[in-house]
Amino acid sequence: MSFSEVLQGGSLFAYAPLIIAFPLLGLLINMIFGRRLGERAVGIIASSAVGLSFVIAILQFFALSTHPEGTSVPIADWITIGQLAVPWSLKVDTLSVTMMLMVTGVSALIHVYAIGYMHEDVRFQGDPGRFTRFFVFFNLFVATMMVLVTADNFLMMFVGWEGVGLCSYLLIGFWFEKGEDGIGNAIAGKKAFITNRIGDFGFLIAMFLIFGAVGSLQFADVFHWAHEHGLENVDVITAITLFLLLGATGKSAQIPLFVWLPDAMAGPTPVSALIHAATMVTAGIYMIARNQALYDVAGLSSNLVALIGAATALFAATIAVGQFDIKRVLAYSTISQLGFMLAAVGVGAQVAGMFHLVTHAFFKALLFLSAGSVIQGIEHGHHHLEHVGANPGGGEAFDPNDMRNMGGLRSKMKITFWVYLIGALALSGIFPLAGFWSKDEILADANHESIVIFLLLTVAAFFTAFYMGRQILMVFFGQPRSEAAKHAPENPPVMTVPLILLAVGAILGGVLNLPGMHTLTDWLEHTLHVHVTEFNPVVAGLSTLLALLAIGIAWFVYGRQPMGKGSPDPLRRMLGPIFVGMENKWWVDELYQFLIVRPYIALADVLADVIDWRFWHDWFHDTVLARTFREGTRWLNDAFDLRVIDGIANGLGNLTQAISGRMRFLQTGYVRNYALSFLVGVLLVLSYFIFGSS
């Protein structure tokens, strides 16, 4: 069989399980032998495991190009109880393969980058032994993410969903003993986990409802049911989709559950890039796109999805304007962009949403990794100064993430600057970079569906361009605002080469679904209901104009007269209290603290102190139970125990001893006795056979 024949046969589908197996193999090897292998080998094994997964994803792509209807690759029967049958099979269709390609591709690049980044990071943090652990977690993440995207039913998806949540938790708290007060990172991880639990609760309830209504958790069965009986079950489907939406808002960091993502930046930068920008957080979008059949029936839910997405897009964009931490700006930007995608799937533009999901993966991963490069440059500068004996920090703790400590890096880190610029322009939606095409497709679809959504998203797009302009100007232009920034060097090729590759993706990503060609639309048509979005020159022109205007304003504020060392943000002067609001994230965390966390803790205190301790322990246990018990036992002891129980207990003890004595007597150790008992048994059996049964 020639290669092209292999490519055309559907037999390539059989290789799909390898996409999960390779990262698992990688992590097993690293987990068992990691300590002996050394950093280089660990990095290479982890990266090539993901690289091989990418190759498998490409094979699946080829397989689908001749069999676009996709298939389901069975692996094992997982659970079979009563009518609940959950097989584990891998769904290979155009939607999941899109995710596979994106996730494994971006992951492979970030793995390579992380070899360089973590090499330095573990030394800055003072524990080189954790290098291996990082890659074990990283590979585990890829494996669980693959479980999620290849799920053929809700339960397997949930398994992956929880798996990536676990990896996220582990990696946010990777330096769990660091951070604020030596526990900040651990708290950030906990926050992410608990917030996600709320979303997971929604997902679980949705699953229960689905099983109750359909009696199956298979996607195929559920969608078929929705297609056949959707109209008479609108209420149930609305409930299901709303709970699913709750799940998506948790995983994809949307209002009201977005608060964990900025804190998640406590993890190492490759984690922020891979998990908290490019892949895991898009799981919610993917899930809603996958459940299109349900959302199509439930109009209310779809509208809510769109509204939440658009509102989040704008809300997070405004917060991003007021941040000084280079990664936090990107974190809020991620929330905002996820809002765009959610809004897209909410207005029924699944293709636009997936399109933006893919392009965003490229340029946001690029931005995060570049930000990591910047941070590491600053760290290097900082350590260099400590080494020569200068006192750069002025006594107080030095924050390498703070943009106020940067400036003028353009000439120090040339490659980083250029790729950062490309990423920023792509995110801002400047023609002809990837972000322009995908964002405009979303805007065009929103314009077609709802003016409110469209307006929200357009304003959000304006803010996006503005905060990216602000960031570029603060980080790379002007004069260095700290000694560390003056001495920041460029990073080695193992980090810059992935950046360049991602930059190429950020430039060319738009090719996926250019107007007039609709490659992605045709591709996804085999899995989803799609419509061709016509290119809308008015919308495109308007958004480009707004983006350029925003960049202009940014230059007006930050570029014309660069920020000096220690001076406040010029925007603070212009906007006053509004900027304070942006800087403090509109006090959402404080609001949650006030509305939910503090009452919850108060309630817990009441339960613990009043109910549990005073009522149950002091009164009920100590007073009621204990006294009754004391009185009762006294009576039992005197009247009952001594006479009745002792008699029975002694009797039982004697009986047991007697039995064991009998047994010991039987187990004599003499073969003749054994043979005799054997013979007795034979006689009993035969007598029963002859006389007992007739």
Add this chain to the structure above:
Amino acid sequence: MDTRDLISILPLLVLAGWACLLLLIDLFVPRDRKSITAILAAIGISVALVINLMQLGEVRQAFNGMIVLDGFASLLITLFLAVGLIAIAQAYDYIKRRGIERGEYYSLLLFTLCGMLLMATAGDLIVVFLALELLSIPLYVLAGFARPQLESEEAAIKYFLLGAFASGFVVYGIALIFGATGTTALDGIVASFAATQENPVLLLVGSGMILVGLGFKVAVVPFHMWTPDVYHGAPTAVTAFMSVGAKAGGFAALLRVFLAAFPELSAAWAPMAMWIAALTMAWGNIAAIAQKNIKRMLAYSSIAHAGYILMALPAAANPTVAPEALRAVLFYLFGYAITNLGAWGVVVAMEKAEGGGLAIEDYSGLSNRRPGFALAMALFMLSLTGMPPTVGFIGKFYIFRAVIDADLIWLALVGVITSLISAYYYLRVIVVMYMRSGEPETRSESWLNATVWLTGLGTIVFGIVPGPLLALASQSWLSSLVP
């Protein structure tokens, strides 16, 4: 005879030929290089295993129905060969350490395996008997392999005498059945009975004697007396193999003979098997409580487990429940093999040179010395008790379900209650390992360790994800039961 017949028993042929060859090769292997023999034996088993796996799922008869190859047979063969591989790994360093490293060990092991393979495929009572002897005789020798140690010799001679006694019953039973029906073929017996419909006293007595003989092999009450002495006296690695392999072999024959040849007599043997099962579970578990030696304790435990497995026989007497019961037995045998081999592996590791280190008290403080081993042993104990999330739980669950589906509620109840009793002595091992302080002496031998890890992993993995194994067990139909 044609080549198809030979292909049907190809794993057996390979194994038997290899065993003969190994016997010769070993003569020329120097005394201090007997590991060569071990490796060659493992290779032979592996080849047979591969051939068998290639035949998995085929159904056919060979040698005019003397040999039956079906899902039940191939799955059991897989089990036997896998057990054989583990047995070699466990014996590898052990017999060196005990100073009994002779090449015959491995040849005998291979011959026993041949017997087991033949047992699983037997379609005729004569073949059953042949298999029974081929299985037993090498085991008698293996039990006495630690000669001139008295305990080992005593075990061998006891096992041999009583085994010969039991074999006598089997062969006499076969003779009576031949007298009654004029055939020894399993399907022939059914046909003959259906044709004549006369008073089946001879048939009844014959089948009763076969029940007795095979009951001896699997060690059910009241034919179990040899078990503690033999398990105790035999070299521990042999005991491990015997407790799993011979038992599974016995059950293979028991199930096939009674379900395929005597379905019409189920009114007689089903209640009998039920009583024996109940008695076995009760006796084995209660007697185990009093044991202070871990080998004796595990011996009684294996008696008790024979009772659990035997519960499936009366359940399978009900034709509608039969497939489920068979599946449950197969699953249980697999789970029991994994768990028990692991537990015996730990015992092998703990045993000292002069037969010391075998008291349960000697396990004190194992959790500090070898936390991994202690954890694995705890896992095996939990699995033997039947607690989730171990494979033992799933096994018991399916057995009990089959029994309940056959409306034998009280039998299931006995099973559950005796399981509770068994927790007492299994958990005591865990308590001793974790809560007593002590300095146990352990060995770290890589092959032995590997078997413990592997079985430990299997115990927990199949406890959590029983699906694949269960799916495999569902393949285990008896070809005669398929209309």
Add this chain to the structure above:
Amino acid sequence: MPSDYLPIAVLIVLATAVAFIAILIGHLFGPRRPTVKKSDTYESGMRPIGPGTRRMSVHFYLVAVLFILFDIEIIFLLPWAVVLREIKILGLIEMVIFVLVLLVGFVYAWKKGALEWE
């Protein structure tokens, strides 16, 4: 069918009875005058050396077992030789395999020194 076994049962009873009766008659009517010579070990007329329940060398058993091995071979070989023309080449192959198996045992026993009588 069970009635077919009646002659066998009669035979068993008769055989047992005859044996018992023979012993019993001798016991009842025979004179008993024991001497030292009479109650000594009987060794086919030779002067007895040691007690009758002497330990035998295990070699005797080995030789006996080996004898049975080849004895059985002969038992199989004779009828086989008679019908060899009818069962043709297949019969030959089967017998070769059988002899080979025996040969394995023989070589093993030889190499292990079972045939040496030191």
